[in-house]
Amino acid sequence: MLSWDKLSHLSREELTQLQNAKLRNFISRHLYPFSPYYRRLFDEHKIKPRYIKSIEDLRIIPFTRKDDFVSTEESPQKFRDFILQPDERLIKKYWGKSKLLKLAFIKAIKGKEGLKKTLEKEYRPIFLTATTGTTNQPISFLYSAYDIENLYISGYRLLEVFGTKEDVRAVNLFPYAPHLAFWQTVFAGLAHNEFVLSTGGGKTISTQASIDLILKVKPNLIIGVPGYLYHLTRTAKDMAADFSFIRKIVLGASAVPLGFKEKLAGLLRGMGAGELSIIGTYGFTEAKCAWGECPTAIDASSGYHTYPDKEIFEVIDPHTGEVKGEGEDGELVYTSIDARGSVVVRYRTGDLVKGGITYAQCPYCKCTVPRISSQIYRAHNIKSLQLSKVKGTLVNLNTFTQLLEAERAIEEWQIEIRKKDNDPFEVDELVIYLSIASGIEPEGLKEKLKYKIQSATEVTPNEIIILTHKEMLEKVEMEVSHKVKRIVDKRPTN
DSSP states (O other), rough: OOOHHTTOOOOOOHHHHHHHHHHHHIIIIIIIIOHHHHHHHHHHTTTOGGGGOSGGGGGOOOOBBBGGTSSSOOTGGGGGBBBOOOHHHHHHHHSOOHHHHHHHHHHHHHHHHHHHHHHEEEHHHEEEEEEEOOSSSOOOEEEEEHHHHHHHHHHHHHHHTTTTOOOOOOOOESSSSOOOHOOOOOHHHHHHEEEEEEEETTTSSOOHHHHHHHHHOOSSEEOOHHHHHHHHHHHHHTTTOOOOOOHHHOOOSOOOHHHHHHHHHHHHHTTTTTTTTTEEEEEEETTEEEEEEEOOOOTTOEEOOOOOEEEEEEEOOOTTOOOOOOOOOOOEEEEEOOOSSSOOEEEEEEETTTOEOOSSOTTOOOOOEEEOOOOOOEGGGGEEESSSSSSEEEHHHHHHHHHHOOOOTEEEEEEEEEEEGGGGTSEEEEEEEEOOOOOOOOHHHHHHHHHHHHHHSSSOOOOEEOOOOHHHHHHTTTTTTOOOOEEOOOOOOO
């Protein structure tokens, strides 16, 4: 395997050749032979592994969607079909002579039991992370020891992308849970041989105790969910805490608008932080890794630096499935080319990206790996609202998020969608709940927000309700939920 320093500076032609070779090998040696789901899918669509020779050939493979993992009464454990499951019969049937000779050599040296252990280390599931179940039931993704090594590799690369040249003392504020964000952070510290203290993000150790630990450890890097990290920082500021030792803030498990970075930076500078980088990350359970931005000015983004020896990203038109060109908007599609355990190919993430993918050299760190635009938002936040009796209107609530996160007068917020008078046959209503900074005149802020929102979305909220800071923390489940509850749809499902 190439070192990150060498891989991240290969030419586009070299990266494409590398991906094509790894894709061919992965499809023919691992995916088709050992994945019950994809072998069935290929056979149903009369796709032979040899048909997949390059990235362009991925287009003949049908997309995989989140619904394909979700258990039903007929298939209560559908997620198992995505786990690579080799056995002696499949190995003999699908592996070529060179691979079989290698296994025979291992058997000759280590014996039958040694060969079994070698295969188990590569394929046997020993660890899992799971989706949070925000939009569906939680789904488990399994890791073998091979995948754990990949988690180390992606963790090491993240810290390299973050530009961590000095010794790192980090505090991890992600919640203790079988979720990717927490474990990717843990393995990043181990892989890079850096100190990382994990607090559990308010659920295991309280916010006050976490602040006390931060003041004791004096980390130069803090990583966590944007909403909770902002809440902790604001609480620390109310205590007149000195955070001048912080050099980098890393945000994950949620979208990070540029306006939010500027708002958080202003708060930290008021607490003594000088030279400061605020860095976003992107990841999802199905990929079993995360990607990061390199340091830039607060009001800029380098995009998420990907690992071309581990995956292939496409951007598609979310309506037609057509593959888009470089820099074009669309939905992200992910294909693993170096995973074991649970594996997905042409997985539609449901994440829409403005600016797509670029293959140009990063203007900040000079890396040449493909970079995903940081302007990513969830497709499920585009809601159909019946705002009148005449017709429905598609409303992109991600625009509300960008506006509200950037507003310095707002401390916490939540959008609620409900039916007028709780009548399922009535029109929809959109209500915004806020807690605001002291000294802010509420009515003036309401009018300002209504104007901004109407200008950006052509929708005016039915109500903007001001609550106390404590009430808002309870409403968004700040220290209770794994993800802060920002957008709540209370309409009947049927």
